[in-house]
Structures are given as C-alpha cells and as structure tokens.
Amino acid sequence: xxxxxxxxxxARFDHLLKVISGQKFLQMEGLGNEIPFFICPFAPREQDAxxxxxxxxxxxxxxxxxxxxxxxxYDLAVELLQQKGVWEPLLEQEAQLSRAEVLELLxxxxxxxxxxxxxxxxxxxxxIYDVLFLTGIGEVYPxxxxxxxxxxxxxxxxxxxxxLFYPGEYAHTPEKGTTLRLFGRLHDANYYRAFxxxxxxx
Numbered sequence: 461x462x463x464x465x466x467x468x469x470x471a472r473f474d475h476l477l478k479v480i481s482g483q484k485f486l487q488m489e490g491l492g493n494e495i496p497f498f499i500c501p502f503a504p505r506e507q508d509a510x511x512x513x514x515x516x517x518x519x520x521x522x523x524x525x526x527x528x529x530x531x532x533x534y535d536l537a538v539e540l541l542q543q544k545g546v547w548e549p550l551l552e553q554e555a556q557l558s559r560a561e562v563l564e565l566l567x568x569x570x571x572x573x574x575x576x577x578x579x580x581x582x583x584x585x586x587x588i589y590d591v592l593f594l595t596g597i598g599e600v601y602p603x604x605x606x607x608x609x610x611x612x613x614x615x616x617x618x619x620x621x622x623x624l625f626y627p628g629e630y631a632h633t634p635e636k637g638t639t640l641r642l643f644g645r646l647h648d649a650n651y652y653r654a655f656x657x658x659x660x661x662x
Contacts (some may be wrong), residue, residue: 464658469506473513476500478662480517480623481524485660486590488621495614496621497654504598504627514595514625521591529589531580533609534599537570540579544569566603576604577612584617591621598627610654623657630656 464472479485488496502510518528541547546569554562570576584592597606606626613622 465501469509469513472502472658473517475662476517476657477520479657479660480591480621481521481526482662484662485621486526491655494655495618495653497610497613498621498623498657498660499626499630499654500623500657501626501628501630507598507627510625510627511595514593518593526591527587527589528591528593529584529587530593530595531583533594533596533604535596536576536579536583537566537600537604540570540575541566563603570600570604572604572608572612577609577616580613581616589620591623592617594622594624597624614653624654630654 464475467475484490514530518530521528538547541550546565550562550565557565594609597604597609606624610624
C-alpha cells in the first residue's frame with residue numbers, strides 16, 4: 461500500500477480530490493462523533509507547489525459543485541491588522557521594536573479567541589460552503605499556532621469539514637500520542653481531535 465505522506469504530489473492530489481469530493485467526507489460520516497477537522501501535512505520545501513495544488517483542488521471541487529471557502533491565515537492576519545489601524549504603524553516602527561514587543565503586539569491584536577477565530581466565523585457566515593480550507597499556518601507562526609486556532613474553532617465550525625494544510629508533520633506514536641511538528645522540527649502542541657487526511661479512504 462502506497463504511503464501517501466511521501467508519495468508524489470500528483471498522487472496526493474488525486475487522493476485529496478477523491479476523498480473531499482466524496483459524500484462520506486462531505487456528510488461527515490464515520491467520524492465517531494469527533495469534530496470534522498482534517499490535517500493535510502506536507503514538506504515545507506513543497507510550500508509553493510502545495511499552494512498551487514490547493515488552488516487547483518478548490519477549482520476542481522467547485523467544478524463538481526462543491527463550494528470551498530479558502531482562507532489564507534496570513535492574509536486574514538494582515539486584513540485584521542489593517543482594519544484595526546495597526547498594520548502601517550507596525551511596518552514603520554518594526555525596526556525600533558524588539559522581537560518580543562512585536563510578538564506581544566501581534567498576539568494581542570490577533571488573539572484567536574477574541575479576534576482571529578471570530579474573523580473566520582464572519583467569512584463563513586458571508587456565504588454558503590461545503591468545506592473550509594485553511595492555509596498559511598507557517599507564515600503566521602509564532603504569533604498564531606495551529607492548535608490554538610483549531611481549539612477555538614471546535615465549537616464554531618461543525619456544519620462542514622475543515623481542512624488545515626500544514627507545512628510539517630502530523631503523526632501519531634504510542635509514546636507521544638498525536639503531535640504537530642511545524643516545519644518538521646518545531647513542536648507545536650499535542651492535538652488529538654483532527655484526522656490525517658492521507659489516512660481517510662474515499
């Protein structure tokens with residue numbers, strides 16, 4: 461049996477298209493009452509190719525009548541900073557601020573519970589969708605973390621599946637449980653409530 465995690469991107473694309481376009485996936489069947497969250501890990505070196513594949517995947521799904529909401533987390537972060545009047549002053553003052561000061565500012569303005577996840581909710585409510593794609597998690601690290609976004613989304617997005625495209629590893633071992641490793645080396649956090657999309661059968 462092919463190991464999709466290390467398979468060529470074309471094979472992974474075919475698998476993702478078959479799984480996500482299937483009624484079992486869209487109807488969220490067989491999840492055992494778990495939240496319909498899925499992680500699609502990929503090697504950080506594949507960033508550009510994977511983002512092109514995500515756009516192509518969205519296009520192909522929409523040709524099948526499946527409505528996809530694609531949110532790039534970095535673009536959303538910039539949008540929020542601009543709305544709050546922080547973006548331009550931050551760019552102007554960044555050279556004078558320490559890394560800790562920048563991080564503190566971003567974590568405050570982009571707090572997942574009070575600001576960031578509600579902004580995702582707003583985009584969800586603005587249309588009718590069948591699946592949510594999240595990209596850009598590598599670009600928003602360390603001021604936004606995958607597990608905190610997913611934890612805060614748990615009670616907000618249950619009507620349709622959510623797929624997080626993750627530049628790193630999402631692995632399960634008996635010793636460590638299920639862990640996220642951003643870029644394959646930074647321990648993000650334990651997150652037990654998402655399924656590895658490569659392990660889902662069409």
